[in-house]
Amino acid sequence: MTKIAACFLAGVLLPVGLAGAATTSDTGPSKVWPITGRTQIAQAKTSQGSEQVKTLSPQAPVSMPQPVGSFPTNAVTDRPYVSPEGGVEGYKKTVGALQRTLTELQQLQLQTKEAHWNVSGTLFYSLHELLQEHYEGLSKYADECAERLLAIGSSSDGRASTIVKTSAIPEIPGGYIDDAQVIVWFTNAYKTVGEEIRAGIKDSQDPDPTTSNLLQEIEHGIDKYQWQMRAFVQGTHTDPNTGFDINNNKSVDLPSQPSKIDPNGK
Numbered sequence: 001m002t003k004i005a006a007c008f009l010a011g012v013l014l015p016v017g018l019a020g021a022a023t024t025s026d027t028g029p030s031k032v033w034p035i036t037g038r039t040q041i042a043q044a045k046t047s048q049g050s051e052q053v054k055t056l057s058p059q060a061p062v063s064m065p066q067p068v069g070s071f072p073t074n075a076v077t078d079r080p081y082v083s084p085e086g087g088v089e090g091y092k093k094t095v096g097a098l099q100r101t102l103t104e105l106q107q108l109q110l111q112t113k114e115a116h117w118n119v120s121g122t123l124f125y126s127l128h129e130l131l132q133e134h135y136e137g138l139s140k141y142a143d144e145c146a147e148r149l150l151a152i153g154s155s156s157d158g159r160a161s162t163i164v165k166t167s168a169i170p171e172i173p174g175g176y177i178d179d180a181q182v183i184v185w186f187t188n189a190y191k192t193v194g195e196e197i198r199a200g201i202k203d204s205q206d207p208d209p210t211t212s213n214l215l216q217e218i219e220h221g222i223d224k225y226q227w228q229m230r231a232f233v234q235g236t237h238t239d240p241n242t243g244f245d246i247n248n249n250k251s252v253d254l255p256s257q258p259s260k261i262d263p264n265g266k
Contacts, residue, residue: 004265006187015160026098071165072099081153090207097200098145098211100166100220104193105142106158107167109135111189114172118171120193121233122246131182139220148214168192179248183232184254190226230254 065207069075074095084094116131146156173181197219205212233243233252243252 003177009223036057058168066069068168071159071162072103073155074099075155077153077155079153082151084152084204084208084211086207089150090197093203094152094208094211095149097215098149098152098154099157100157102142102145103163103167103217103233103243104158104169104196105138105145105218107163108193109142110163111169112138112186113172114184115182118175119178119179123179123183127179127182130228131186132185133152134228135189137221137225141221144214145218148211152208152211154225168196174178178247180243183229183243184252187226187229187254190222190229194226197222207257208244 031217086088086093112135116128116135119131142158146158149156169192172185177185197215199213199217201212201219204215233241233254235256236242244250246252
């Protein structure tokens with residue numbers, strides 16, 4: 001795991017994988033054979049079926065009449081379109097803001113689904129449902145972002161390699177993931193993406209106010225999702241809500257930042 005991924009988890013330990021936990025002391029051949037036998041038969045049938053398919057329909061070579069391009073690739077149309085103001089520089093700023101936002105939204109789509117499926121622990125159901133809501137919202141925002149790119153004359157880049165190579169969010173751990181880890185991970189991930197979108201709002205404000213307004217709407221949603229994760233461990237006057245009870249008797253490691261701002265102060 002990279003250092004940045006470790007920062008996202010903020011000291012919360014990953015559970016030991018279950019795959020290597022089995023021993024031969026309590027599992028004899030008689031117990032394993034029925035399952036193994038069925039698996040071998042199924043694999044044999046699958047293999048036979050695959051060979052038949054290859055015979056009937058030979059695999060066609062996958063090729064495209066154009067290069068893969070860079071990551072990201074944003075090609076400009078040669079047909080009439082409504083362009084942002086500010087010339088080439090204004091156009092680049094606007095396309096860059098939209099493409100960066102699209103990439104992060106797609107990364108969050110993948111990660112919310114991964115966590116939705118694999119979250120485990122006391123808060124399983126609450127997080128399972130919440131992450132599905134977030135996934136659906138992120139999907140809507142990503143679609144609007146991609147379509148805005150097309151509307152201003154640029155192709156959008158939603159390729160997997162672009163996400164891997166350019167996202168500011170590290171890869172989420174695989175396997176079962178503890179509910180406390182999910183809270184820490186997405187509290188930090190949404191904060192990172194929200195700040196990145198805010199920078200894009202400023203970049204696009206002058207050349208393309210419409211794009212800036214769209215990014216404001218998206219940031220509004222991301223900030224809401226960040227609050228919904230943070231609220232699980234938000235301290236109150238009657239309960240510190242440290243996450244101690246859901247994190248192996250350790251506080252969830254989200255830094256406390258006492259505010260120096262008094263909104264109601266004189």
